[in-house]
Amino acid sequence: MPNNATAVRHGPIPKANEERLWGQVVKTEGCWLWTAGHRLGYGVFHVRDSASGTYSTVQAHRYIYEQLVGLVPYGLQLDHLCRNRLCVNPSHLEPVTIQQNVLRGMGLAANNSKKTHCLRGHPFDLINTRSTVKGKRVCRLCDRIRHQSYKQREEGAS
Numbered sequence: 001m002p003n004n005a006t007a008v009r010h011g012p013i014p015k016a017n018e019e020r021l022w023g024q025v026v027k028t029e030g031c032w033l034w035t036a037g038h039r040l041g042y043g044v045f046h047v048r049d050s051a052s053g054t055y056s057t058v059q060a061h062r063y064i065y066e067q068l069v070g071l072v073p074y075g076l077q078l079d080h081l082c083r084n085r086l087c088v089n090p091s092h093l094e095p096v097t098i099q100q101n102v103l104r105g106m107g108l109a110a111n112n113s114k115k116t117h118c119l120r121g122h123p124f125d126l127i128n129t130r131s132t133v134k135g136k137r138v139c140r141l142c143d144r145i146r147h148q149s150y151k152q153r154e155e156g157a158s
Contacts, residue, residue: 017047024060031087034060041085061088069093077101118142 024036024045034043043060062078069090072078076095080087083106087093096104103110117123118139128140 021045021060021064025064025088027089030089031082031084031092032064032089033084034086034088036060038086043086043088061085061093064088065090065093079104112137120145 024034024043026033026035037044044057045060045063046055047058047063048055061080062072065078065088066072072095075097077098078093079096079101080092081094082089082092084092103113115124118141120139120142122128122139122141124137124139130138130140130143132138
């Protein structure tokens with residue numbers, strides 16, 4: 001089973017799980033807040049398999065989305081449009097690619113992707129920007145200045 005898949009089927013929530021599930025949700029005007037356990041900022045829910053009696057741990061927002069809306073397409077993950085990781089309101093969740101989710105966020109990759117100019121103020125455009133092997137953007141003008149400065153230091157040392 002893929003990493004982003006849960007072990008639940010789309011359909012009615014078994015009664016035992018349903019009572020426990022909705023007892024952990026506080027519905028506000030916007031977000032539906034998960035009040036039970038959480039891991040890495042996301043709510044978690046222990047789903048009981050009535051046939052075997054075993055439990056599996058799933059992300060609460062994903063479980064509710066799959067029960068009320070449908071399965072999350074393979075290769076996609078749910079983005080919290082409200083930016084609240086404890087929100088389980090399906091209308092606040094959108095299936096997106098990992099890249100879309102990262103770039104919509106507030107982390108280092110998202111912040112760097114939004115930059116339009118280098119530290120010296122040169123534009124990051126098609127002509128002035130190159131990519132390193134690791135995918136980092138480099139300003140060609142700053143690169144040229146660094147290289148010239150290095151050459152001058154080397155010539156002065158000899």
